[in-house]
Amino acid sequence: MINGHELPDWDVRAWLNTDNPLTLQDLRGRVVVVHAFQMLCPGCVSHGIPQAKAIQQAFPPSRVQVIGLHTVFEHHESMNETALKAFLYEYRIRFPVGIDRPDPRGNPLPLTMQAWHLEGTPTLIILDAQGHVRLQHFGQLDDLRAGAVIGQLVAEADASFTTSGT
Amino acid sequence: MINGHELPDWDVRAWLNTDNPLTLQDLRGRVVVVHAFQMLCPGCVSHGIPQAKAIQQAFPPSRVQVIGLHTVFEHHESMNETALKAFLYEYRIRFPVGIDRPDPRGNPLPLTMQAWHLEGTPTLIILDAQGHVRLQHFGQLDDLRAGAVIGQLVAEADASFTTSGT
Amino acid sequence: MINGHELPDWDVRAWLNTDNPLTLQDLRGRVVVVHAFQMLCPGCVSHGIPQAKAIQQAFPPSRVQVIGLHTVFEHHESMNETALKAFLYEYRIRFPVGIDRPDPRGNPLPLTMQAWHLEGTPTLIILDAQGHVRLQHFGQLDDLRAGAVIGQLVAEADASFTTSGT
Amino acid sequence: MINGHELPDWDVRAWLNTDNPLTLQDLRGRVVVVHAFQMLCPGCVSHGIPQAKAIQQAFPPSRVQVIGLHTVFEHHESMNETALKAFLYEYRIRFPVGIDRPDPRGNPLPLTMQAWHLEGTPTLIILDAQGHVRLQHFGQLDDLRAGAVIGQLVAEADASFTTSGT
Numbered sequence: 001m002i003n004g005h006e007l008p009d010w011d012v013r014a015w016l017n018t019d020n021p022l023t024l025q026d027l028r029g030r031v032v033v034v035h036a037f038q039m040l041c042p043g044c045v046s047h048g049i050p051q052a053k054a055i056q057q058a059f060p061p062s063r064v065q066v067i068g069l070h071t072v073f074e075h076h077e078s079m080n081e082t083a084l085k086a087f088l089y090e091y092r093i094r095f096p097v098g099i100d101r102p103d104p105r106g107n108p109l110p111l112t113m114q115a116w117h118l119e120g121t122p123t124l125i126i127l128d129a130q131g132h133v134r135l136q137h138f139g140q141l142d143d144l145r146a147g148a149v150i151g152q153l154v155a156e157a158d159a160s161f162t163t164s165g166t
Numbered sequence: 167m168i169n170g171h172e173l174p175d176w177d178v179r180a181w182l183n184t185d186n187p188l189t190l191q192d193l194r195g196r197v198v199v200v201h202a203f204q205m206l207c208p209g210c211v212s213h214g215i216p217q218a219k220a221i222q223q224a225f226p227p228s229r230v231q232v233i234g235l236h237t238v239f240e241h242h243e244s245m246n247e248t249a250l251k252a253f254l255y256e257y258r259i260r261f262p263v264g265i266d267r268p269d270p271r272g273n274p275l276p277l278t279m280q281a282w283h284l285e286g287t288p289t290l291i292i293l294d295a296q297g298h299v300r301l302q303h304f305g306q307l308d309d310l311r312a313g314a315v316i317g318q319l320v321a322e323a324d325a326s327f328t329t330s331g332t
Numbered sequence: 333m334i335n336g337h338e339l340p341d342w343d344v345r346a347w348l349n350t351d352n353p354l355t356l357q358d359l360r361g362r363v364v365v366v367h368a369f370q371m372l373c374p375g376c377v378s379h380g381i382p383q384a385k386a387i388q389q390a391f392p393p394s395r396v397q398v399i400g401l402h403t404v405f406e407h408h409e410s411m412n413e414t415a416l417k418a419f420l421y422e423y424r425i426r427f428p429v430g431i432d433r434p435d436p437r438g439n440p441l442p443l444t445m446q447a448w449h450l451e452g453t454p455t456l457i458i459l460d461a462q463g464h465v466r467l468q469h470f471g472q473l474d475d476l477r478a479g480a481v482i483g484q485l486v487a488e489a490d491a492s493f494t495t496s497g498t
Numbered sequence: 499m500i501n502g503h504e505l506p507d508w509d510v511r512a513w514l515n516t517d518n519p520l521t522l523q524d525l526r527g528r529v530v531v532v533h534a535f536q537m538l539c540p541g542c543v544s545h546g547i548p549q550a551k552a553i554q555q556a557f558p559p560s561r562v563q564v565i566g567l568h569t570v571f572e573h574h575e576s577m578n579e580t581a582l583k584a585f586l587y588e589y590r591i592r593f594p595v596g597i598d599r600p601d602p603r604g605n606p607l608p609l610t611m612q613a614w615h616l617e618g619t620p621t622l623i624i625l626d627a628q629g630h631v632r633l634q635h636f637g638q639l640d641d642l643r644a645g646a647v648i649g650q651l652v653a654e655a656d657a658s659f660t661t662s663g664t
Contacts, residue, residue, distance in 0.1 A: 040249075040252055040253055040256050041256065042256055042257055045211060046212070051642075054640070054642050055642065058640075058642050058643055058646065059646070074252075075249075075252035075256075077248055077249075078244075078246075078248055078249035078252045078253075079252075080244075082243055082244055083206075083241075083243075083244035083249065086206055086240075086241035086244045086245075087206055087244075090206050090207065090208055090241075091208055142552070142556075142641065143640065143641035143642040143645060144549075144552050144553065144556050144641040144642075144644065144645040145556055145645060146642065146645065147641060147642040147643060147644065147645025147646040147648075147649060148556065148557070148645040148646065148648055148649030148652070149649060150645075150646055150649065151645060151646030151647060151648065151649030151650035151651075151653070152649035152650060152652060152653040153649075153653075154646070154650060155649070155650040155651075155653035155654055155657075156653050156657075159653070159654075159657045217476075220474070220476050221476065224474075224476050224477055224480065225480070308386070308390075308475065309474065309475035309476040309479060310383075310386050310387065310390050310475040310476075310478065310479040311390055311479060312476065312479065313475060313476040313477060313478065313479025313480040313482075313483060314390065314391070314479040314480065314482055314483030314486070315483060316479075316480055316483065317479060317480030317481060317482065317483030317484035317485075317487070318483035318484060318486060318487040319483075319487075320480070320484060321483070321484040321485075321487035321488055321491075322487055322491075325487070325488075325491045372581075372584055372585055372588050373588065374588055374589055377543060378544070406584075407581075407584035407588075409580055409581075410576075410578075410580055410581035410584045410585075411584075412576075414575055414576055415538075415573075415575075415576035415581065418538055418572075418573035418576045418577075419538055419576075422538050422539065422540055422573075423540055
């Protein structure tokens with residue numbers, strides 16, 4: 001676990017599964033779990049998305065917010081917004097999903113993916129309640145380790161709240 | 167296992183992973199395993215496609231031919247040929263895949279799906295070397311039972327060959 | 333698949349899950365699936381035993397008979413008959429299990445294990461309806477291949493019955 | 499997660515995988531994960547033990563100590579110390595395992611199992627660095643939730659250390 005830097009906010013073209021756009025700033029006070037994925041990425045479908053759904057179910061949203069980030073860097077034509085909607089529906093994904101903004105200068109990597117230095121998909125990014133990156137993992141991370149990081153950050157948020165409340 | 171009727175040939179708009187269109191007639195003499203799927207169908211992705219790939223690896227193509235049939239009956243816009251190509255590439259699917267022909271009269275079910283009375287995806291259809299349907303299973307069929315049907319039909323094909331060769 | 337030799341009958345000290353001792357001779361006419369295992373062998377517990385139970389459920393006993401063979405060659409003290417009974421009860425194993433006879437000359441390998449040249453556990457041995465070994469596999473064999481061999485041998489038994497019945 | 503009572507120390511007849519007997523008191527300052535199991539309990543073998551091994555690998559022993567507790571309450575004859583040693587060897591279990599002391603008055607439940615009010619096996623018990631029970635779960639607990647509890651307690655131990663160190 002890294003003791004981490006702040007991230008610039010995501011740059012998202014559209015949101016699904018939420019009525020209002022979300023910002024990292026809005027989520028301050030909660031642990032934020034970002035699952036960067038592509039709908040046609042096998043490792044995302046078999047591992048990352050089930051894990052993100054399980055995290056959403058295991059923790060109350062007031063403490064831990066799961067966010068999907070659709071970081072399309074290949075097969076752009078096929079992984080468009082309409083296709084993503086069908087995918088979210090078929091896979092019963094209910095957490096908010098932001099569509100990372102395509103690079104207007106033509107870089108195949110979308111803007112948040114560039115700004116956050118993501119190496120590919122799936123990537124799991126976990127931010128503490130102050131918005132600092134505490135874990136950024138490309139590939140599959142087992143549930144035990146993912147749970148441990150989230151549990152630790154939830155406890156830190158509690159302790160911090162207690163302290164600042166004194 | 168049913169002791170089966172002949173099927174009308176598939177009606178396919180395009181083939182992927184093969185240079186030449188295939189017909190059931192061409193495959194006479196081999197056991198044919200048809201995996202009817204949609205690329206955005208979770209049960210196809212998690213179970214049916216891995217099973218079809220395993221069948222392809224377990225049996226020599228001279229005896230058992232695996233065929234994918236992309237029977238799109240929902241989200242037509244998103245499961246187009248370009249998207250399917252990306253899907254086959256990402257999931258490393260090498261067996262021939264036919265795209266079931268959309269109904270020109272506007273029925274959301276494509277033509278082969280209608281003609282074969284398929285109930286949904288995934289559906290596994292196994293034909294014997296004479297082209298008779300011997301198994302048609304909607305949903306997930308365990309590998310043990312799938313293997314048993316294929317093994318039985320391979321043995322029948324051998325016996326038939328021996329007899330007719332005498 | 334091998335086109336196989338006959339095996340000498342098993343040499344079993346006691347039978348569990350059956351009132352009467354069984355012989356290979358008695359089972360002529362059926363495909364026989366022998367799962368050679370040890371109750372403290374991890375690969376047997378995680379793979380071989382679930383597979384043997386699944387085979388028992390997938391095929392009618394009149395066609396395919398599953399037999400467990402407890403071939404203890406290590407930790408003899410702990411894998412005794414009382415412990416095996418507890419194991420069969422806890423793992424809900426219902427098919428007949430024979431206890432391979434310990435070697436009176438002190439070889440740690442029991443007698444059937446020696447006679448059949450088994451390399452270890454789990455080993456899957458499949459015999460056709462004439463009692464010839466058609467598959468002998470040390471380690472894990474996937475369900476698809478196991479099913480295919482059984483299906484083929486069932487079909488052969490049918491064909492043979494038809495022929496001899498004429 | 500419960501905010502928990504202290505537990506009386508385990509009452510153990512013998513220890514395996516450790517040269518010295520352990521007490522809860524000795525482990526104060528570390529998160530302690532106790533996996534109560536029986537070697538012939540299928541749910542322990544398929545889920546609980548792999549999870550305990552994964553916990554041991556995921557966390558440094560200076561922070562999280564995994565302890566196995568062999569709480570035999572059935573098949574006592576077969577799950578004796580010799581058999582348990584063979585089991586630990588075959589399943590490559592390296593963490594310390596205590597053998598819960600049989601009840602001299604003849605209750606089939608051993609003494610720690612009684613004192614801790616365990617309902618069966620597998621049971622996962624997690625204690626914080628002060629020795630309070632924070633989770634006691636009979637049956638299977640998913641890795642995500644187990645990891646979250648451990649992560650939280652590790653963070654609490656850190657915070658407490660920091661505070662008391664000031």
